Amino acid sequence: MSATIVIFGYNELSKEIVSTMREQGEAICIYCFSDDEFQSATSEELEIYRVEVDSNFDFLRELDIKRCRFLCTIDDEAKNLFLSLSLRDLLGDNAHIIALATTAENALKLRLAGASIVVAQIQSAANTIVHLLEYPALSCFFEKILDSSDSLQVAQVSISGESKLLGSDLCRLELDGVIVLGVIRHERSEQLFVVEIDSYLLCENDTLILIANQSDLEQIR
């Protein structure tokens, strides 16, 4: 079951996000903070609500929090910060909040405000530009991963109690056409790359991180 993406703010960046996610058939819901944004989103036939940034957001409690991803994309970074803090306060630790920041300084503040993931806009763009110039092969690889229309994907597979992979040694795991990147250990929420360990036995609720083409991934799932 795919997640519902809840986007706060409707600006150029949000429009681009909406366009990307619509192509993938994701369920999207937008909360905007000005009449202009509201009219602009309405004309695009989106599910949109007009709210104020300092409202109590109680209506969000009706959503299935675990299935939602909250994207804070307001242009005003102070408001974005306030919003992230409000969401964390309201929705608790289970909410997955993604916030966009321009500078590294604001990224740190957003993390402190409770954002699960902060995408530092300037740093990400600079990283991409420098990679394009210095590491064309790496850039090509990351572009393919980012491009939703490309078959190459990075995926996360949760190890359930009935999984055949339960108890397998991560470092000796061989899956056809698939590169095993590592695992997120459920117990400690810790990232482990295959290349940094000699052995690790997969446990229930661990998350396996794989890179593969779409068709090979579907077979694994």
Added chain:
Amino acid sequence: MSKEPFVVSLAYRLGSSDKYTNYKLFFHNLLNNNTYRYKKYFDVGMIVLILISVGILVYDVTNNPNPTLEFLNNIIITIIFAIEYLLRLWLCSDSSKILIDSYRRDALLKRPFRLHVAIVEIVLSKLKYMITPTAIIDLLAILPFFHALRALRLFVVFRILKLFHYTQNMHHFAQILSTKKFELYTLLTFVGLIVFVSSIIIYTMEARNPNGSIRTLFDAFYWSIVTMSTVGYGDVAPISSAGRVVAMVVIMAGVAVLAFATSIVVSAFTQKLDDIRQTRVLQKAKKLQNLYLICGYTLLSAQCADELRKLKRSVLILEDNAQRASMARIDDHLVLELSASSLLTYDMLGVDLLERTSSALLLADSDVENVYTALTIRSLSTKLNTLSILKEKRNRKKLLLAGSDRVVYTEELLAQLSHKHSTNPQAYEMLHSLRVVDSKITAGEIVATSSTVLAQIEQSRHSVIVVGVYRRGRFIFNPDRDLEIEIGSRVVIIAHTLIIEDLQRSLA
């Protein structure tokens, strides 16, 4: 047309001789071109000779002349300085060209070639150089008769003035003061007037006083200058009341003169400081190889420049906005306060700048500006790789049409990132951590120098994930270890940073 005179034929031969031209260019670079790599060694050598020469003079003051040192000073160093003077005289004007131009002028006007006119023209061009202050100093520093007479040996100090030739700072200082010629002349006239008037007055008031120390006009001038400079040794001083009144006036005038002089120099420096800095950066930029040219200094430019600096790449920033340029300077980048979209900028930077540039990054905050810069660069070089940031999606095609090889639209990139973080947050976060510069485990590239590089990586027994092979825009994911690949292909691997570095070294 009649046969050319011998001197004109000789001038033509010299002008078309590669050997002669190369020699002339070499000496021109060595003596006058500050960007020439060997000039600094030449300058340092000449400075050492000057210091030796002055050192010998100082030694001679209280010691008997040492024959070896005298030989070194009077013969060797003087000959070297004489050769340098002659070379400068040779380079100051192109005699062959003057001769040929004169010959052609006469031929065009259908009159006999007037050799004497050409010779006068040549002599005048040389004289014009010879009467410049630096040339006069050079000549005084080498004329041997100064050393023959002991009293005139002091002229060796002229050699110190030769330092102007070899130190850029001295040049700058002279340039700065030359911009304030009018103010300095005014000051000098004022000082001269005060000194003259006060000397005469003090002389008339004090010279007849039997107890006074001002007896001669020279004493009066000496007192006047010492008082005006506010030094006031006190060895010569007025004793009459009228003389003391004059002293008070001179002291006040002296304070005013000092304040005026200081303000002239300070204002000249303030105005010229930016120019000097710009010139320095320009000279530095002309020496850089494989540099990245960043056009426009924004937050993104700052981040890109920092990332490139971490990779030890040379970066030159072009930003015509003074405030932004100042920010770039504060961030310790090499910055020129010039417009990236002006052809004049590239003229100043030298014709080969774009050949020495790996890529130009057009990162200004406006698409209009970036399009303009892209077109400027394209008009100068069709080969240079350019990457431009896109601010408005609708302008993508315009930037591509203007010649940008690559256009990066940050909103699109961030949308993709946000999408991946929303749908596969843990997976993408793990993958993303591979791009962070300081990560222990990272993704890197190895350029294949052998077709069996994949097998070599396998044999290295390092813990490495081979993600894929890239060649000419094509990416082969998860290749078989036996796959033979084209030399020059790039292999994407994931491993510990140290292992990647080791493989890059061992497989290079």
